[in-house]
Amino acid sequence: MKEYRRPMPVAWWLRRRPYTFFMLRELTSLLIAVYALVLLLLVRSLARGPDAYQAFLEVLRSPAAIAFHVVALAAAVYHSVTWFRLAPMAVALRVGGRRLPAPAVVAANYAAWALVSLAVAWLLLRS
Amino acid sequence: MAEPAITLEIFRYQPESGAAPAFQSYEVPYREDWVVLDAINHIKDTLDGSLAYRWSCRMGVCGSCGMMINGVPKLSCATFLKEYSPGPIRVEPLDHFPVARDLVIVMDDFMHKLPGVRPWIVREDPPPEGTEYRQTPAELDRFKQFSMCINCMLCYAACPIYGLKPEFVGPAAVALAQRYNQDSRDRGSEARREVLGGHHGIWDCTLVGECTTVCPADVDPAGAIQQAKLSEALARVTDLLTPWGRR
Numbered sequence: 001m002k003e004y005r006r007p008m009p010v011a012w013w014l015r016r017r018p019y020t021f022f023m024l025r026e027l028t029s030l031l032i033a034v035y036a037l038v039l040l041l042l043v044r045s046l047a048r049g050p051d052a053y054q055a056f057l058e059v060l061r062s063p064a065a066i067a068f069h070v071v072a073l074a075a076a077v078y079h080s081v082t083w084f085r086l087a088p089m090a091v092a093l094r095v096g097g098r099r100l101p102a103p104a105v106v107a108a109n110y111a112a113w114a115l116v117s118l119a120v121a122w123l124l125l126r127s
Numbered sequence: 128m129a130e131p132a133i134t135l136e137i138f139r140y141q142p143e144s145g146a147a148p149a150f151q152s153y154e155v156p157y158r159e160d161w162v163v164l165d166a167i168n169h170i171k172d173t174l175d176g177s178l179a180y181r182w183s184c185r186m187g188v189c190g191s192c193g194m195m196i197n198g199v200p201k202l203s204c205a206t207f208l209k210e211y212s213p214g215p216i217r218v219e220p221l222d223h224f225p226v227a228r229d230l231v232i233v234m235d236d237f238m239h240k241l242p243g244v245r246p247w248i249v250r251e252d253p254p255p256e257g258t259e260y261r262q263t264p265a266e267l268d269r270f271k272q273f274s275m276c277i278n279c280m281l282c283y284a285a286c287p288i289y290g291l292k293p294e295f296v297g298p299a300a301v302a303l304a305q306r307y308n309q310d311s312r313d314r315g316s317e318a319r320r321e322v323l324g325g326h327h328g329i330w331d332c333t334l335v336g337e338c339t340t341v342c343p344a345d346v347d348p349a350g351a352i353q354q355a356k357l358s359e360a361l362a363r364v365t366d367l368l369t370p371w372g373r374r
Contacts, residue, residue, distance in 0.1 A: 001142045001143070001227065001228075002142045003142075003225035003226060003227060003233055004140045004142070004148055004225065004226040005225050005226075006222070006226070008223075008287075008290045008291060012287055012290065013287070015198060016198060016199070018335070018336070018337055018340065019287060019335065019337070022287075022333075022335045022336070022337075026333065086334060086336065086353075089334075089336075089339070089347070089349055089350040089353045089354075090350070090353035090354060090356065090357055091357075092350070092354050094265075094269075097265045097268075099268075
């Protein structure tokens with residue numbers, strides 16, 4: 001007997017909200033990739049000497065560059081927060097015979113984030 | 128006063144007719160204590176005997192009656208009409224599976240994949256003589272959740288990765304593999320790595336997480352896959368650092 005196979009619609013991720021949020025999370029990585037590229041270009045301008053570096057800093061001060069950084073920051077925060085929320089799924093640590101509760105795993109991620117942020121802030125602001 | 132009613136739009140596919148699949152509407156009595164399966168049984172008994180679907184226990188144990196209800200995979204025996212009042216309710220066969228007829232899916236793909244993850248206790252040495260393998264409640268607790276799977280296929284219907292890439296071993300198969308990997312009596316985790324860590328194993332999963340959301344038995348297949356990823360990553364690092372230890 002002939003089976004009927006239903007094609008997967010191209011816009012499958014618009015059909016239900018959880019899929020849309022998933023795709024949004026995946027798309028944030030594009031912005032983060034572009035941000036990494038900007039960082040690499042910054043390093044390249046530094047290697048090319050003070051004039052090139054100053055010229056690049058001017059580019060970064062443009063409204064378009066600032067707008068991009070705001071959007072990229074929002075994407076990075078969305079990406080991080082959604083992954084922290086999912087972290088307890090992967091971490092099945094057992095303490096005293098019981099599985100570590102999910103809020104503890106999430107809290108540990110936020111604590112690590114805060115620590116790394118503080119370390120970076122200290123590096124940048126100590127001079 | 129007329130009895131309140133609700134409309135069900137049911138996906139129909141009759142392979143012998145040659146007609147394209149279409150939705151057929153049925154008006155059924157609306158009762159607060161009816162689940163969607165009650166309404167479909169009512170259609171089969173009194174309105175249209177040609178409707179094909181699977182069901183058995185009516186209590187969320189057998190895993191036969193999974194359907195897409197308004198686009199979400201659900202057990203039709205555990206989904207009340209009143210959640211969708213005033214309707215209509217759209218009922219389709221589970222997504223991502225070929226349809227044999229009406230609401231009946233073909234699940235051969237899963238049946239072929241399942242033995243690949245060796246969902247049984249793998250051990251070469253004979254069991255202890257005159258007794259049985261002992262297990263503490265804590266050891267049981269490590270895998271019990273994953274053992275609750277009823278093979279209802281809702282997680283496959285919820286997984287867009289499986290829809291896009293049918294080769295993916297899929298949520299329930301990984302959950303069942305983890306059920307044995309976490310069992311203190313089992314010695315088969317190395318043998319299961321071939322499929323789990325292989326080309327269409329756990330690394331195909333990008334953690335949409337809907338498999339866990341729709342699971343009617345609280346198995347958490349998404350968790351099982353992520354935990355398997357962690358174990359596989361650690362095992363690969365170990366292989367790399369101790370090549371002589373690899374079998």
